[in-house]
Amino acid sequence: MKNKVDIWPRLYRDLAKCEQDQVDRFTFNKDKARYTVSHWFMRRILADHLGCTGSELVFSQGSYGKPYLGGQSGLFFNLSHCDECSVLIVSRYGEVGVDVESPHRMSVSEIDGLKQAVLTQAERERLDRLPVEQQAECFIRFWTLKEAYLKQKGWGLYYELDKLSFSLDGPIGVEVAGKPDCDINLGSIAAQGHLVSWATHNYADPLIRRLNLPVWGENCA
DSSP: OOOOTTTHHHHHTTSOHHHHHHHHHOSSHHHHHHHHHHHHHHHHHHHHHHTSOGGGOOEEEOTTSOEEESSSOOOEEEEEEETTEEEEEEESSSOEEEEEEOTTSSOHHHHHHHHHHHSOHHHHHHHHHSOHHHHHHHHHHHHHHHHHHHHHHTOTTOSOGGGEEEEOSSSOEEEETTEEOTTEEEEEEEETTEEEEEEEETTOOOEEEEEEOOOSOOOBO
16 A cells, blocks of 8 residues: 555544554654554454454553553454565464564674674574675574564563574574573564564464555664
8 A cells, every 4th residue: 555645644543542642753754654554454454353343443552562452352463564564463373473674774784783782692603604695684584583572472672682592494493591482483584675574372373464565764663
């Protein structure tokens, strides 16, 4: 959907008061448009799954700010966006997390400045073995997996990223402070210029919807 200036204000009227308040806190139209359009589509998709209208959906927030559906919907979701892309993950089998980023978002020098704080020793060693031209994509893959995992857990970014160690060989696995998490299903794909990573409970297969939202910006969340 083209996110033109004359479109997103109309969709704004369909959002809940708390969502409108969030839109109002943004300074730039590109951020207002991105949030409005992605949340409008999210409402429509969730409502389709539940057989209701978007206006009937009631959202609450966890202690670290993760949104969830109020009541006994039995539907779990998470939303992420980067540049012109928004990704929504939906499941009926427990909490989910998703993150989308551009593999071209960071330069090699920026990665060098971040990897000590973000990656474990094993992850850094894998990164350093790669040719320079492949390091950005590898780093962003680790980054998106960590963010998706923390979103699935509902921890936000309050957990230290370098305590999460991901293995990319074979099925993706994760150790948390040295202990493997065997109750998590992880995935990561490259699609249309972005990396998308997700985390679900056990072996639940999520529904992932990718929305193209041209909003003139370069911001990821």
